[in-house]
Amino acid sequence: MPHRTLFTEKDFSLDSGFPTLSFAKEADIWLNGIKGKSITAQLRERKIYKVKVGVPIPADGFLVPEGGRFIVEIFYFDSKTSCLTLGHEIAHTFHFDLQSDPLKSKIPIPRMFEQGKLASWRIIEKFCDDFSRIWVDLNGGTKKVFSFFEKNRRFVFIESKILRS
Numbered sequence: 684m685p686h687r688t689l690f691t692e693k694d695f696s697l698d699s700g701f702p703t704l705s706f707a708k709e710a711d712i713w714l715n716g717i718k719g720k721s722i723t724a725q726l727r728e729r730k731i732y733k734v735k736v737g738v739p740i741p742a743d744g745f746l747v748p749e750g751g752r753f754i755v756e757i758f759y760f761d762s763k764t765s766c767l768t769l770g771h772e773i774a775h776t777f778h779f780d781l782q783s784d785p786l787k788s789k790i791p792i793p794r795m796f797e798q799g800k801l802a803s804w805r806i807i808e809k810f811c812d813d814f815s816r817i818w819v820d821l822n823g824g825t826k827k828v829f830s831f832f833e834k835n836r837r838f839v840f841i842e843s844k845i846l847r848s
């Protein structure tokens with residue numbers, strides 16, 4: 684069944700787009716509260732304390748739990764992809780119990796090579812993509828979000844500049 688999700692800045696509901704995902708409502712509530720908060724503050728709320736860009740990983744991005752906090756690793760260093768990947772990885776924090784230390788996912792995470800085969804995981808990936816578009820919109824668009832990458836050297840670490848060709 685195709686998902687119909689609204690992702691305009693004013694009117695979105697991940698909860699209605701993804702009724703099978705228990706954490707979608709929490710994501711809606713969080714997104715509704717980010718107005719006026721810096722991206723750094725938003726990431727801290729989601730327990731993300733470091734973003735690495737240009738990391739040679741076999742995916743666009745990874746959310747890596749490290750004890751009670753996360754590192755986000757991003758492959759590409761270009762404005763659109765990097766911003767959408769960061770939003771996507773923030774979305775993944777919603778299926779974690781943020782109070783746990785070490786951080787634990789509330790749903791089992793399949794191995795990389797299994798992920799594309801599992802319908803249940805594909806829904807989560809779609810949720811993360813939709814969340815990401817809303818998140819980038821709410822933060823003023825790609826240009827605004829990308830300035831976070833360029834201006835926060837204590838938070839964002841550019842390992843190399845892998846550009847999408």
Ligand SMILES: [Zn+2]
Nearest residue numbers: 771775808811
């Ligand atoms: Zn994902």
